[in-house]
Amino acid sequence: MTSLAEKKLPRVSARSGRPAPELIFGDLWEFDPSPETADPKLKTRYDLFIDGQFVAPKLGKYFDSINPASEQKLAEIAQASAADVDAAYQAAKAAYDNVWGKLPGRERAKYLFRIARLLQDRAREFAVAETLDGGKPIKESRDFDVPMAAAHFFYHAGWADKLDYVAPGRKVAPLGVVGQVIPWNFPLLMLAWKLAPALAMGNTVVLKPAETTSITCLKLAEILQDAGLPPGVVNFVTGAGDVGAAVLNHPIPAKIAFTGSTEVGKIIMRSLAGTEKKMTLELGGKAANIVFDDAPLNQAVEGIVNGIFFNQGHVCCAGSRLLVHEPVAEQVLTKLKNRIKVLRVGDPIDKNTDIGAINSKEQLQKITAMVASGVKEGAEMFQPACRLPAKGFYFRPTLFSGVSMSHRIAREEIFGPVLSILTFRTVDEAIERANNTAYGLSAGVWTDKGSRILKMSTELKAGVVWANTYNKFDPASPFGGYKESGFGREGGRQGLLDYCKLS
Amino acid sequence: MDAIGIEERVAKYGTRSIKKAAKLRGLKLAASMVDLTTLEGKDTPGKVASLCQKALCPHDPELGVPQVAAVCVYPAMVKHARKALGSDTVVRVASVATAFPSGQAPLKTRLAEVKAAVADGADEIDMVINRGAFLSGEFGVMQDEIRAVVEACGQATLKVILEVSELETYDNIRAASFLAMRVIREGDFIKTSTGKTSLNATLGNNQVMIEAIRDYYLDTGISIAMKPAGGIRTAKQALTFLIAIKETLGDAWLNHSRYRFGASALLNDLIRQIEKEKTGAYQAPYYFSEATESY
Incomplete structure (x- = not known):
C-alpha cells in the first residue's frame, strides 16, 4: 500500500526547477517556559x-x-x-x-x-x-x-x-x-x-x-x-x-x-x-543505525532522532552512525532535517525541552573539536537555527551527510548530539560497514522484512541489536558489548x- | 507504516506542557478552527439557526473568542444555515454530501446532492470516499469518483472524508490520503471521519494523514488542508492536535484555511478554558450557551 502511494508521486518541483517547497517552523505559536517546580532538596x-x-x-x-x-x-x-x-x-x-x-x-x-x-x-x-x-x-x-x-x-x-x-x-x-x-x-x-x-x-x-x-x-x-x-x-x-x-x-x-x-x-x-x-x-560505542529502503521511513526517522539525540547523545549505545540504503538516502535526510528543526534545545528543567545541556565544559569542547574535524574533512554539516541560552553548555543537534568510513566523525565516539550519515547499496555492504569499527555495543535495523532482521542480528557484531526501534531498555534484558x-x-x-x- | 512507531511519536505530543500566553493563543486558535457541526436526523431549521448564532458569537464578545471557521450541516439544512449566517460573514457554510455517512448511493445521486448543496449556498462540501471500492482494490474507481465530486463542487472547497475506522490500517489511511490528494485542488481538505462510527479522529490517524500531506507538499508544492473530526471534545485534546501540526507541518498550517476541527462539544470547553485563563477560575457549565449535542 505504501509503495503504491509513494512511488507514483510526480516530482513536479524537481522537473520545473522551482525552488523546492519548504516547511516553516517558526514562532507563530511559541511555547511559554514551563519549568518543573518540584524541590530537589539539595544540601549545600x-x-x-x-x-x-x-x-x-x-x-x-x-x-x-x-x-x-x-x-x-x-x-x-x-x-x-x-x-x-x-x-x-x-x-x-x-x-x-x-x-x-x-x-x-x-x-x-x-x-x-x-x-x-x-x-x-x-x-x-x-x-x-x-x-x-x-x-x-x-x-x-x-x-x-x-x-x-x-x-x-x-x-x-x-x-x-x-x-x-x-x-x-x-x-x-x-x-x-x-x-x-x-x-x-x-x-x-x-x-x-x-x-x-x-x-x-x-x-x-x-x-x-x-x-x-x-x-x-x-x-x-x-x-x-x-x-x-x-x-x-x-x-x-x-x-x-x-x-x-x-x-x-x-x-x-x-x-x-x-x-x-x-x-x-x-x-x-x-x-x-x-x-x-x-x-x-x-x-564506548559507535553504533550503526541501518535503514533499508523498505523501512517505515517516518517512524525510522523518529527512531534515528531518538537514537542519537537522547540525552544530548551522551549515550554509549547512541546510534551515531546512520547507514541509509542509497535509494532513500535523500528522502531520509530531508525528513531528518525537518524533524530536528522542531527539537527544542534549552533549559533542561523546562518540561518542553528535548535537548538539554552538555554535561561539562570539557565535553562541550570535545564535541566542538570533533565537529570541526568533520567540517574540515569535507563532510556536509546541517544544524537547525535554534537559539541557545547565553549561559551554560549547549550544542545544536548536528547532522553530517556525505561522511565516508575514514572520517574521524565516523570512527571515533563523539558522545554528543552529532549524527554521521553514510550510505550503502547491499545488505553485505551494510553489515561490513556496520562492523568496521573498533566498537560493538549496539546497532539498529529498520526494515519491513523479518528475515533480514534475523540475518542482520546474527551478522552484526554488537551486544544489542534493535529492530524497528532504538534505545529500548529493560532490567530483564542484558546489556553489554x-x-x-x-x-x-x-x-x-x-x-x-x-x-x-x-x- | 509502523503502528508502534506512530503511537510513540504522538505520545510525545501529549507530554508538551502549554502554559499561560501560549495556552491562551492555542485555545483561541483552536476555536477559530472549529467546524461547528450538527448532523442528526432530528435537525430542524430552528436548531440550525441556533447553531449559526453560536458560530457567529460563541460567547460574551468581551472575552475575545473568535468566530468559528464554519458550520457543518446536512444538505437539506444548507439554505437555513445560509439564511441564518447571512452572506456578509466569514463563517462558512459546510455541508456533508454524497450520501453521507455511508456513501452507498449511485454516483449520479451523490453528484446531484453536491450540486444541490452548492446551489443552496454551501461554501464547502464534505464528501465520503467509496470505501468499498478502496478496500476491494479498485483505487481507480475511488479516485475517479473524487475527481467527479471536485468538478461538481465548482468554487466550493472540498473535504474528502476517508472514514479511517473503516480503512482498518495505517497503511490504508496513508494510501487513501495519497489517492485523494492527487485529484483534489490546493486548499481542499482530507478529513478523518464522519463521526458516525465507533472510532473517529485519533492522534495516530491525524499523524499519518498530516505526514502524508507533508510528504505530498514537499514533493509537489501543493498544500492540502486537514480536518480531524469526531471524538475531539476537550481543549486539552485540541491543543495536542495543534502541537502535532506545529511540529509536523509547521506554521503555514496553523490557521483555519489549512486545519479544522470537526466538533461541537469542543467549542464550549475551549471557551471554558479561555475564561479560566482570564479569571483564574472555572465557571459552571450553565454559563456557556449550548447549541448542539456532542459530536
Missing part, C-alpha cells in the same frame, strides 16, 4: 557515605558541583583520598563478613524492594536533582532515568531469593566486596544497575560516581539509610580520576565493574592484569552471573 555540602554514615573526608577537601545549564554552583562534594577509600573498603568487608554475606536472599530482597519503593516515592525530587546536576532534560529524567532506576531495584529484588535457579544445575555464591566506577551520562540509572545485581547476589559495594554528577548518588545514600540497609553494605566515595584509581587498585575488591570510556577501560585492564580480580567493562565496547553483561540473568562465583 555532601560528605562521603561510609559505613552507613555521612562522614567528612579525611583531608577536609571539597569541590564544587555545578549545574551545566547555568554554570551555577549546586553543592560542595567531598574530595575522597586514598585513606577514605580504604575506610570504605574496610567497612564493606566487615559488612560482608558479618552481616550481608550471611543474610538469606529473601531478607536481602526486602531491602531492595524498600529502596525501590522509596525511590518511587521521591521520584520527582530525584528527577529534578538529576536534571540540575547533569543537564539532561527533565522529561527524560522524569520518564526514563528515575523509573528505570527503580525498575532495576525491583527486578533484582525479585531475583534475590531465587538465585538457585539463575544457573540451573550449578551453585552460586557471592564474590565478596565489589568496587564500581560509573560515568556521568546516567548517574542514577548506572548506579542502580550496578548496585542492584551486586546486592541481590550478596556482595557489598564501594562505588564512585563521576565527579560532575555525584548528587543523586549521595541522595540515594539517604534512601539507603531510610531503608535501614545495614551499615557498610554500600559505600560511596566521591572525587575525580585519582579516587577512581584508588577504588580500582585497592586489594580488597574481588571484582571491579566499570562503565566509562574505552581509554580508561584499557588503563584499568592493564592495572588489573595479573591480579585475581574479576572484571566487567562497559565502554563486543570488542572495545567491553565485556560482561548488565541486567537480566546474565548480568547477575557476573556478580557471583559459580561452582
